[in-house]
Amino acid sequence: MLLLRGYVHSEFLADHRVRPPASIDNVPEEILSGGPVLDARGEKPISHRVPDHTLVLTFDDGPDPEWTPKVLDKLREHDAHGVFFVTGTMASRYPDLVRRMVQEGHEVGLHTFNHPDLSYQSTSRIDWELSQNQLALQGAAGVRTSLFRPPYSSTADALDDESWPVTQYIAKRGYITTFIDTDTEDWQRPGVGEIMRRATPKKDGDGAIVLMHDSGGDRSQTVAALDKWLPEMAGKGYKFANLTEALKAPSAHTPVSGFERWKGKSWVLAVGVSENAMSFLVVALAIVGVLVFSRFGLMLLLSAIHARKVRKRDFVWGRFPVTEPVSVLVPAYNERECIANTVRSLAASDHPVEVIVIDDGSTDGTADIVEALRLPNVRVVRQANAGKPAALNNGVRHATCELIVMMDGDTVFEPTTVRELVQPFADPSVGAVAGNAKVGNRDSLIGAWQHIEYVMGFNLDRRMYDILRCMPTIPGAVGAFRRTALWRVGGMSDDTLAEDTDVTMALHRDGWRVVYAENARAWTEAPESVQQLWSQRYRWSYGTMQAIWKHRRAVVERGASGRFGRVGLPFVSLFMVFAPLLAPLIDVFLVYGLVFGPSAKTALAWAGVLAIQGVCAAYAFRLDHERMRHLVSLPLQQILYRQLMYVVLLQSWITALTGGRLRWQKLRRTGAVEAAPTSGREKAGAL
Structure with a gap:
């Protein structure tokens, strides 16, 4: 149970390296200048932009037991939907929150299991990150998703020769990669007003994919910013939609059943037991x-x-x-x-x-x-x-x-x-x-x-x-x-x-x-x-x-x-x-x-x-x-x-x-103890 807990808490396989920017010689120009939604599943990559007067709110790194419920409450209060890019470690530990996201009409995307920079990882590690992330999602909400956001990513024009091959490989695995238009950088806690300013598109009326976070630290400023910014932007004629809804595409969610569903539920159950076991063991250790x-x-x-x-x-x-x-x-x-x-x-x-x-x-x-x-x-x-x-x-x-x-x-x-x-x-x-x-x-x-x-x-x-x-x-x-x-x-x-x-x-x-x-x-x-x-x-x-x-x-x-x-x-x-x-x-x-x-x-x-x-x-x-x-x-x-x-x-x-019976067992003796020392102190050569 402790091994499973350590595995799920992202300590055992955690890789915190972040690759510096590289050259862009091998990245197609149309990708660099295209929209934040990249569908490279076909022979030719296609970029998409969010329509005008539409905002797609995206939240990374969750779910968090303290801040995700508050974010969901604000979205429900202001009749807004968004996309939550969840990590497998957090989704495994807090499946109820993932289930709530889906039930309340939000979309869920993958953000890997352990949140590593994928440009450093092998294809087998990438496959594992995706499959484990999907397993947690299946167990928590009973769905699979086709949406993916790479850790440490930003806008599409930030792709380079190191990250572009990874994006292509992930597309071959059936995923649509979602980048951003605006970054609130709320993880830096710059203040409520600054978060609102950064979230707003530079040109009035433009659509955008907005990056926020519902986990990873104190997100009180993010929650406060949503409470003010959502009604403000709604008053300007903006609507807050899921990504596929904004693009008028089929839902990113695919229900799972049968063995795949039970495999996911078994995983989530095992993680829950390991979390409770840890609490019990800590008390026992005390x-x-x-x-x-x-x-x-x-x-x-x-x-x-x-x-x-x-x-x-x-x-x-x-x-x-x-x-x-x-x-x-x-x-x-x-x-x-x-x-x-x-x-x-x-x-x-x-x-x-x-x-x-x-x-x-x-x-x-x-x-x-x-x-x-x-x-x-x-x-x-x-x-x-x-x-x-x-x-x-x-x-x-x-x-x-x-x-x-x-x-x-x-x-x-x-x-x-x-x-x-x-x-x-x-x-x-x-x-x-x-x-x-x-x-x-x-x-x-x-x-x-x-x-x-x-x-x-x-x-x-x-x-x-x-x-x-x-x-x-x-x-x-x-x-x-x-x-x-x-x-x-x-x-x-x-x-x-x-x-x-x-x-x-x-x-x-x-x-x-x-x-x-x-x-x-x-x-x-x-x-x-x-x-x-x-x-x-x-x-x-x-x-x-x-x-x-x-x-x-x-x-x-x-x-x-x-x-x-x-x-x-x-x-x-x-x-x-x-x-x-x-x-x-x-x-x-x-x-x-x-x-x-x-x-x-x-x-x-x-x-x-x-x-x-x-x-x-x-x-x-x-x-x-x-x-x-x-x-x-x-x-x-x-x-x-x-x-x-x-x-x-x-x-x-x-x-x-x-109720077993144990018989007397005779030990083999060697006669190694020939005589006792003449005093209580051990003497060399006495034995």
Whole structure:
């Protein structure tokens, strides 16, 4: 719809060049000295003049929604007719005005579709200008016309060696070319009196074709001049007629029907839809802008509050630090490339842990690899393949500790991760803790983009949600739970494809606090191909929608569930499901503005949005003690990577609305993340 609108608004193919006068060697003398109406359709060109005491009023460049109705009103008031040379772009956009012209007895002529100087154009472009102009006329008024006026033309004696061949070619296409006798130059707004003087024939009683404009700017002087000039000239014995009426020729209009009529009506209908679509999209863009900037503002403000709270030296979760042993659950399905690195990182933990690897029916020897390591406090629980939620629940049943840490089989922990992750449990109201998941394989372009997304889109968000007390997701790569809280909500559910989001929402509804531990860092292997990334994000996106729908009743419930339903669910739905669906409008309007203009302002506006995103990203990187060098790829991420995420979300919406089923898809792992850095700062060679 935007492309059609740009096409109709004469921006895409607009050509504003005007050729300077050329020689007249090849223009017949009888044409130069002849009348303003040129019929060159036959073997010999014929010129015609308007009879005495007859004025043919012609109006170029319309119709205009403001000035054309006023011109038509004045003509009707003074019982005058005229010829309107309409452009295809304006006739397509305002078909009702063209229809009114014909119904009120005026003639309509073609003035091309895009108003270019035809002497610069090829014959194919000329054909297109004429056919598109006729198509708009057919759709608007149901007629074709044989009258034509070239843009930037004037009197017949202004024809030259560049414009004469064009005039001949157009005549072969069946058109009568209409030039002028007098030019009011009303587009210069010289004043009402001057317009009237220029419109009047120099010799009293002479007939003339008068040029005026009903579009292209402020035409108030033209309307005022008509109101005075028409009765004045009528008092001198002049009549105001259509061109064919003045020449006593057949009407220039030919009714169209059948396919040609419906083709024109379809065109006009499509243009009307595109005009309305533009209005709708502008409103939608404004809504998106408010949402995007509100989200950025909230993230920056609340993340700053969260960071200040964490930095307070006297801030502690409870009277004493948490030192009790922790059960770490590692669900694994065909993780032979990663599992050894994962288990070794847990064995190096500075907090007492028991490690339980739940082998979910692996066929690649994952369990054998773990057992072969012979690490203390590490054991394997084997089960038939039943899915990740079942594996985690099985692990909880085998755990001996009250505090449960869950991680993925492709993730490695820092030595301090478990200790940092469980400290919030010193507060008895805390039921679960989200850790800081970081991309380990960030050297590729896709990895770098995901790194930016994790630091900015996930972890900065988690700081915001932590302050708002509506954390939507405990990441599967690094999260901790109280066993008591977990069993109270029924454990890990397989009702959705996002079991981590599902259980987090269930904990909120049960009254537990869910908090964020930014120093509990886990290094995970992100997808390294577009196909794997698509599969992962599709599952995440669709699973989040499932979880929101599953817990929708919280909106009308009381207590903790009601608070989450009326605060958390709207936030999550707005910022994670609905706003991203509209966000592509920013990029759509970027393309539209660059193609159809104003290009400079469009690029500047988009750069402003990118700059704000850059500020948020830089702040998030600073909070996470990350190097800024990866932000170099942020503009490219916005252009390419973000579009992929939009399409993934759209596909998730389609799947949800059509009731489709999405199965769990296992991602191929490479074992690229071998160990975690020993501090929060990225170190060269650590991965």
